[in-house]
Amino acid sequence: MLVHYGGKLDIFLGELMDLTVRVAMLESSPDNYIKLDFELLRIELREFEALVSQLKDSLNSSSPMLDSLYAEIHNMTLIVNQLETLDKNNLEVIRIEFAKLQRKLEECQKEQDIVKPDIGNCNHTGIMSVSKPTLFQMNAHLNPGYQYGGWGKDSKPVRGHESMHWYGAYSSPTVYEFYLYSNYDKLTQRSSFTHHGLPQGYEGTGNNYIVHGNTVYYQAANPFRMSKLNLTSSVYSHRQVTKASESFTYTYSPNQYLDFSADEKGLWVMYATDEAKGKIVVAKIDEKSFGIENEWTTSAFKPLVGNAFMVCGVMYATRPGDLKTEEIYYSYDTETGEEKYMSIPLQKFQEKYTNLHYNPTDQRLYMYNNGYYVSYSVRFNKE
Template sequence: MLSTLLLLLPVISPTLTWIPAEDWESGNVTSSVGVLGECLCHVYLPDTTFPADRLQHMQEVSKDLIQEVQIQMNKINTHEEKLESYLGALKELLERVSMLGTSADDYVKLDFELLRVELREFESLVSQLKDSFNSSSPLFDSLYTEIRNMTLIVNQLESYDKSNLEVIRIEFVKLQKKLEECQKDQEFSKPDIGNCNNTGIMRLSKPIVGQLNSHLQTGYIYGGWGKDSKPVKGSESMYFYSGYSSTYTSQFYFYSDYKNLLLMKSSRYVGLQAGYRGVGNNYVIYGNSIYYQRESPFSMGKFNLSSGGYDSRVIPSATLDFSYSYSTYQNLDFAADEKGLWVMYASEESKGKIAVAKIDEKGFGIEKVWNTAAYKQMTGNAFMACGVMYATRAVDMNTEEIYYSFDTRNGEEKNLSIRFPKFQETYSSLDYNPTDQLLYMYNNGYYVSYYVKFNMA
């Protein structure tokens, strides 16, 4: 019986090494009948060794990947826990703000400032978490929304008590002054006012951030601020501000000094009359007159703050087709420096490159025009200092650079790379003032300025 079973079983020998069936050749499989009449099957396989070392390597890599995934999952859980904690703390802070709003007598003088400090700390923590997390999350959006809402509530509550508001503003001005002193580097401490015996700008200081505009409107991203570049007697310390949510120009506010600018205590308001209003935000005040881009007809506009009189002049070659890269309608850019009053624009003849024109102060006409190689639409803004035009452009969201200069004294052009940080990404006006050698920027609704360092000859 046993032999019978053996006859029925195929014999396969020797030990098999597996290879894909499609790689077999017909000659590798044969069959025959044994001496006892049994069926014999012979399979010949190539001598291929299984790659056990590669399998082991794959297993080790897989193990490392699993560990890395676990580490990242732990990080996610940690960040989520922190975000939940901050969100809970913000809700507690919101309850405190709500309690303050129940009565105008429930808070003390420092409450508002303490709340603001805490809000800024929260915002900083959230930003750090977001950077380390390198991602976005609904919790981040929720936290930022809570911070914005609470800031608005604090601003509204301030209006309930004018005396406390005044105390906070005065303290803010003191802190701002200290900040300016800290930011003012030793090399910028002794500007040589009026001296143009230099070979150009060497560098700019870190930005000095005053505050949000006097309207306290984050949407008022278009505008300008600064000082009279040729002040009349008695107005040497005067500051001005104009801002709105569009590029239209119609309102100017004047402040007796920098302190009152920050305290939002205007000493004078000027509204341009219908028919004389402007557009574009690259205006200057020079000799107690506002020089601006008149909307209709498109021309240079002038408003005399002393007499209240209006004047305008058309520049035939100037066109509305070319504006600075940050916003539209920045077609006529007025500037003032140690050499006088200027206007910069582009024309069809210049093929979009900036032309610099010297303005005759008395006749309000054009004395002379210089053509530069700076394309206006690739330029963020431009300004004049010591008769030299400087053009800027963006390097990235946080950095700007002066990339080009043109000297009207000798026609010399230079390619530059003088980089300086921005407080916000975009800005609508940039003007140098010869009375203090400061560069004034209206940076997305904020008052920002820079000390200018010249390379003295």
Template sequence: MIGTLCIFTLLSSTAAWGPVGRWREGRVRNETGGGSGDRCTCDAFLPSSTFPIRDLVVVEQTAVEISHKVELEMGKLEDYETKLTAYAERIIQLTVEIEKMEKNPDDYNDAALDGVKVEIKQVEALVKELQLSIASSTIIFQSLHVQITTMVATLDWMEKTYDKNAVLVTRREYIKVQLELEECERRHQELFNPNIGSCAHNGIIRVSKPIVSQLNAHLSSGYKFGGWGKDSKPVPDRESMYWYSGYTSTSIVDIRFYTNYKNLILRNNFQHHNLQSGWTGTGNNYIIRDNTLYYQINSPFGLAKLNFTTMKYESRVIAKASTRFSYTDMPNQNFDFAADETGLWVTYATEESSGRMVIAKINEPSFGVEEEWQTSVYKPGVSNAFMVCGVLYAVRTVDIQTEEIFYKYDTRTKQESHISVLFEKFQDKFSNLDFNPTDQRLYMYNNGYYASYHLWFNHTTQATAQPPLVLTS
């Protein structure tokens, strides 16, 4: 109407996000003011928070950039493989020539010897150059993991805050990129560390930066207790299977299985087992081995195993094991199961040992203790522990971002020693840390997040002379 001023007032709202706000019904009103005519006002509701499209675009752009970098690294790996083959062949040829010279030194003059020495130095220079290239690739992998970790945090926040369907396309792109990076790292590890499953080494010398997959399958930061990983002795057709169990307390009440890594990330489990009454457990240091869950129970206090192929349940009591000693800042972790290249283990503390850790080898068919070893490390001073090739590695907290592998006990030689191999955490608290011999990785359940680490071992004399690499941010 003529002479009427219409004012639209924008009000905040808790409405769901969207491109258009919502109008308040029945709020059109006429007002008569002291001015020149009537005035009507309409109140329009806009959402209190709009969908962060800019953040989503940044994630998508980052995914594309990472994908391109991974493609470049895959190309480099093929080049490395070609060079390694050529260098190995030349070294074999030089070895044969040197052996001939040693057997018949009179048949060769000084010029021939000098020629071989020059070739050896040339091969040494090429190997050093290749080592620098490998180190450069490792740094790039670490950088890519930092970017992916940021993507994980952003996508998890968006899924919890906004419509999950709007994030799904980007989540799939992220999964594709992460799988590409995993494959590139797998080839890198196979090329330069082909000794997976071998115990011909002198121990751990380095731990990678954390590889953060995502928040747990419940998409809840409240599920701080639990574990995840792979079967350490997978049954046929389940070599790529992953498992996860999480809860809001240290109890273990169910477990989920995923056919592969992609389905783990998509939270698409193919089996979900709820532990029956009387089968529930406690603590967070359980593992899956041979499609069997090994875990701690409190009634009676002891060990339990549940075979998911036969659904057969068994339990055992270790009379000397004490309920008083758990890991630092993590209750009810009295028994800690571990698996390595040599079999199944469990660690605990006793009153006789005054809280010092005891290592026990478990006979898998009988579920009995075969042998025990007494260590000098005090369990309440340890944040977690794991086994590799019959050697116990104990871990302690340095600060909110750093853990240290500080102690090892070799059950073959009964020798113990103090070491220092530092590695980073994604979050400050973690409830589960286990080594898997099928891929030589550490799996950590880090304050509700899936995290894992690559390990490097001292396979050569040269590695013995090098100090452990300390990873810093």
């Protein structure tokens, strides 16, 4: 296991993500192709190759993962050296190769974990820390103007669709379409997707939607209500939440009145009420009836909160730190009513984000960060 090299791998990952973003931005702006510095790419790839070589030499035993990563970097160096023209096809080759490298690096990072995540269980006392981002990539439209949206995995996948990923993004805080990808690689390579457009009268607003049980849960725009779309049957269902107020939204998210979340305990929706004077109320959703089965009022004042999410029946709220940092600062346990204050940093690359949710199938956080996909692994305090 790569237990002692996490720091080097984190640095490696940050540099690799920078290269990935540069290539994505070049693809989205053809006029900038000439600025792609192939010699700089060669230098940086040689540095990556040297780093992995050092890691290999430092291990007492062989590491198939590092051997594979080393081979990928060497192959990409050959590809870059063979490129002779600055056309879109070559940029596409580079983008795909960077995606492969990034995926292998993520696998290396997973390999270094001493304790494997206990998926599906809640034998811990809460979040201890959040990793550095392990994915940072511009949205599938390659459009930085698509600042609103979300992405992630199905939090309760149906058989045969365990690897399905979803994505939606827009230039305004509206919701009108989603893209489904059969797996992670298809998402990062922007290929082989299924498109679902919301028909007139079913559009949404705000961006804290999720996919749970092959169903999209989102906030309908007019009239204001919670809605769901079954991705298999294309059947819509709606329920009004009479207590939910349209006067309070998150710091970064216009019109975000209903925030859907899923965890090990099931499906939830969070909203503020006038009765609670803008504080967040956590509500448990009965999935069969699509109704509210219980509610808990927290002390988190929604307009000061960046976003919120559920883990093992506990709501966690974030607030802005500096331009590159968010802070998980508050939790509310729906089982015990216990409130806690904490300071867990969450690194981000852009100041604003519009979707943050936890997925219990892999114990990761998914963020849509001002046009970019970002994800994090969550580590827990063990009992």
